[in-house]
Amino acid sequence: MIALVDQFLDYVSFECGLSPMTRAAYGDDLSAFSRFAQAQGVHSPREVTRKLLLDFLESERDRGQAVSSIARRLVAIKVFFRYLVQESLLQKNITAVMESPRLWKVLPGTLSCREVESLLGIVKGEKAGQIRDRAILELLYASGLRVSEMTELRMEDLHFDNGYVRCTGKGNKTRVVPVGSQARIAVDRYLREVRPQLAKGRVSPHVFLTVRGGKFSRKTVWKMIRLHARHAGITRKVSPHTLRHSFATHLLANGAPLRMIQEMLGHADIATTQIYTHVDQNRLKSVHQQFHPRA
Secondary structure, eight states: OHHHHHHHHHHHIIISOOOOOHHHHHHHHHHHHHHEEEHHTTOOGGOOOHHHHHHHHHHHHHHOHHHHHHHHHHHHHHHHHHHHTTSSSOOOOTTTTTOOOOGGGOOOOOOOOOHHHHHHSSOOOOHHHHHHHHHHHHHHHHOOOOOOOOOBBBBGGGTTTEEEEEEEOGOOOEEEEOOOHHHHHHHHHHHHHTHHHHHOOOOOBBBOTTTSSSSOHHHHHHHHHHHHHHHTTTOSSOHHHHHHHHHHHHHHHHHHHHHHHHHHHSSHHHHHTTTTHHOHHHHHHHHHHOOOOOO
């Protein structure tokens, strides 16, 4: 198989004119697959089965590879097998009908209600940083904002008298998101007691400021949340997106319509929002018990 891979790489380079970087990427992907196949006692493309391919993709996922990386590996394998059929080196392309891992449902990581309470409860105190961090965490969980939307939030975007914030998301689309009373209280306290100190007399349009009076970066917010999660005893990875996922999952668990969650999250397609129906297993069980005749 290795010799055929080398032949294929020469083909994509010299006859198809693909760049050296693309050739290297294909080579890396196909080498990984060849090593896996040989470890299973398979040394020729003729011996490769669809099950072997699926086992390879599953092993890559188990190793912690991102879905995008696994999808790229499958693309390389499919192009390789198509080449073998085209050159009459193989009679049948078993990869032709295989689905891209990009379509796999990747369930988002979420926190339980108790874990959210622990995370918010650990950030307490009278120091400026504690008051600010509590306001950020409360707002992220209460609104489901993306971290980039939160860091770009401006003073003019806050409409707490009417109970909402206005934010600009992907595709430069603006949406209105309701904000609960606890988050409004936390942000209001930050605005009164802490933000003037951080601004240091300078005018800044952004709501949340660092100790130097500048705008937060996404990386800084991520580090802050990870630190507080560790202090709260949460051992799993927690990121700003975890709070966004938890926001949506907890809304769904308490009966919120999926279409409303879609609007609050700013999803262009409701299919993106529907992944949360897979996360909320308790809701699925309750629906089953309520409506199935033999539940």
